[in-house]
Amino acid sequence: MRVLERFGAGTIAFLEYLGGIVSLIGESIRSLVHAQIRYAETFTQSYELGLGSLLIVLLTSLFTGMVISLESAQQAVQFGIGSLVGGAVTYTSVRELGPMLTAVVVAGRVGSAIAAEIGSMVVTEQIDALRSMGLSPVRFLVVPRLLALAIMLPLLTIFADIISIVGGMWIAQAYAHINPETFISSARQAVGFEDVVKGLVKALVFACIIAFVGCYQGLSTRGGAAGVGRATTSAVVISIILIFGTNFIMSYLLFGTH
Amino acid sequence: MDASSIYARLDDVTLSFGEHVILKNCSLDIVRGAITCIVGLSGAGKSTILRLLDGLIEPSSGHVYVDGHDLCHTPERKLVELRQKTSLAFQFAALLDSLTIGENVGLPLREHTALPDEKIRHIVDDALESVGLRHVYDSLPNELSGGMLKRAGFARAIVTRPELVLYDEPTTGLDPIVTNLITDTILRLRQKLDGTAVVISHDLHSIFRMADYVAMLFEGAIIAYGPREEIRTSTNPFVQQFLTGSEVGPIPV
Numbered sequence: 012m013r014v015l016e017r018f019g020a021g022t023i024a025f026l027e028y029l030g031g032i033v034s035l036i037g038e039s040i041r042s043l044v045h046a047q048i049r050y051a052e053t054f055t056q057s058y059e060l061g062l063g064s065l066l067i068v069l070l071t072s073l074f075t076g077m078v079i080s081l082e083s084a085q086q087a088v089q090f091g092i093g094s095l096v097g098g099a100v101t102y103t104s105v106r107e108l109g110p111m112l113t114a115v116v117v118a119g120r121v122g123s124a125i126a127a128e129i130g131s132m133v134v135t136e137q138i139d140a141l142r143s144m145g146l147s148p149v150r151f152l153v154v155p156r157l158l159a160l161a162i163m164l165p166l167l168t169i170f171a172d173i174i175s176i177v178g179g180m181w182i183a184q185a186y187a188h189i190n191p192e193t194f195i196s197s198a199r200q201a202v203g204f205e206d207v208v209k210g211l212v213k214a215l216v217f218a219c220i221i222a223f224v225g226c227y228q229g230l231s232t233r234g235g236a237a238g239v240g241r242a243t244t245s246a247v248v249i250s251i252i253l254i255f256g257t258n259f260i261m262s263y264l265l266f267g268t269h
Numbered sequence: 270m271d272a273s274s275i276y277a278r279l280d281d282v283t284l285s286f287g288e289h290v291i292l293k294n295c296s297l298d299i300v301r302g303a304i305t306c307i308v309g310l311s312g313a314g315k316s317t318i319l320r321l322l323d324g325l326i327e328p329s330s331g332h333v334y335v336d337g338h339d340l341c342h343t344p345e346r347k348l349v350e351l352r353q354k355t356s357l358a359f360q361f362a363a364l365l366d367s368l369t370i371g372e373n374v375g376l377p378l379r380e381h382t383a384l385p386d387e388k389i390r391h392i393v394d395d396a397l398e399s400v401g402l403r404h405v406y407d408s409l410p411n412e413l414s415g416g417m418l419k420r421a422g423f424a425r426a427i428v429t430r431p432e433l434v435l436y437d438e439p440t441t442g443l444d445p446i447v448t449n450l451i452t453d454t455i456l457r458l459r460q461k462l463d464g465t466a467v468v469i470s471h472d473l474h475s476i477f478r479m480a481d482y483v484a485m486l487f488e489g490a491i492i493a494y495g496p497r498e499e500i501r502t503s504t505n506p507f508v509q510q511f512l513t514g515s516e517v518g519p520i521p522v
């Protein structure tokens with residue numbers, strides 16, 4: 012009985028959450044369709060979150076490219092197929108790790124900041140003040156952040172792809188004496204332009220996840236400063252889980268049918 | 270009292286959050302062109318009444334009317350329009366902390382009108398002047414004291430010249446001099462706007478200076494209501510206890 016009750020309450024909470032997110036998405040789309048966009052705010056947000064995340068995105072992808080190269084070069088040279096290392100590094104970077112790692116880093120850095128900022132606006136009644144003035148918090152706060160992420164996350168992903176390939180190339184040469192020309196020609200064979208585009212489509216979807224989850228957790232903050240802390244944590248946890256889940260589904264849909 | 274003299278009305282409003290009943294069959298008339306003060310213990314539901322009148326929340330049952338419009342079961346788009354007639358001055362001002370004071374006060378004008386920037390600047394300066402604030406246009410909210418913030422909040426509330434201004438505890442936590450200043454400001458603004466005001470206050474001195482009507486909220490309902498003098502001389506034991514601040518009486522301490 013107890014278990015059933017718990018299960019029921021859990022289901023209701025989940026459906027409520029889903030309904031909340033869906034209505035947030037709906038209102039954002041309506042705002043976008045009516046071109047009710049605050050351009051200055053969107054620009055500021057893009058600039059801040061792009062520049063703020065750039066260094067950490069570059070560092071994480073540099074080391075990731077390096078470690079993939081290290082692992083695969085070791086094996087490849089043993090089996091006499093060192094010329095395939097470039098393909099391996101580029102393939103994993105462009106299709107999987109570039110978009111994913113960038114999204115996870117940005118979820119931790121930007122998604123949490125969005126939830127914290129909007130959450131503290133809720134507990135200090137700033138959101139109520141907006142509504143009281145007849146201004147929509149979605150148009151005012153959510154849409155600029157959504158657009159900023161949708162622009163910047165694919166851009167950051169491109170940087171991540173490049174730096175991870177460069178890092179991989181460097182390690183391949185330094186560690187397994189695979190020269191850059193071999194590395195690049197192998198990369199070209201393994202990965203086409205459409206793989207890059209598909210990777211960026213992933214980044215765009217991840218951007219929406221981070222923006223909507225961060226804003227939703229912020230807007231549904233209850234209970235003072237402690238509530239803001241909870242909103243921030245759950246924004247990061249929920250978006251990272253969703254990013255991993257959707258990444259699998261998208262890999263299956265985009266790449267799995269080859 | 271005929272209908273046209275009532276600007277806003279709570280009609281048999283019940284409101285609960287989960288199991289917790291905040292207002293129970295609560296009715297209250299807000300007289301047009303007058304200042305109505307609402308008094309009551311902390312947590313009695315006074316702020317909740319202002320939020321109902323501003324259309325920020327809906328009652329569980331009953332109706333809320335403002336200027337003849339029923340705010341309940343009204344789509345958000347229509348509410349946005351109706352809210353332009355009403356302003357809520359929040360207890361802690363609730364200015365957006367990413368904007369300067371001037372930008373905060375000018376925000377409703379920039380968003381809802383097509384006025385040119387210089388004109389808005391002029392109106393904002395005027396509004397800040399009328400609450401006794403000068404040289405704060407470019408300050409950020411966290412650079413101002415509590416009393417200054419509250420007055421900046423008033424400036425934002427009145428900048429659109431609303432018909433109804435709702436003040437949530439405008440004088441709570443302020444020193445007697447600023448309290449007086451704010452009481453004067455509310456009186457002056459009501460005259461300037463020629464509108465209606467509802468003020469929540471604990472400060473008896475300022476209540477009896479500015480109120481035309483006083484309503485007392487207790488356990489989710491209005492238990493006393495009337496013109497200022499009637500309340501001052503009321504024999505209602507609740508009112509008596511509240512006015513004298515006595516620990517002995519029907520209100521449990």
Ligand SMILES: Nc1ncnc2c1ncn2[C@@H]1O[C@H](COP(=O)(O)OP(=O)(O)O)[C@@H](O)[C@H]1O
Nearest residue numbers: 286289291309310311312313314315316317318
């Ligand atoms: N959004 C809410 N959810 C749950 N309880 C609330 C909410 N808003 C107010 N309350 C409760 O309603 C009661 C009245 O609150 P309020 O109207 O702010 O009182 P006050 O008279 O001090 O202004 C309080 O007990 C408060 O805890």
Ligand SMILES: [Mg+2]
Nearest residue numbers: 315316360437
């Ligand atoms: Mg209150």
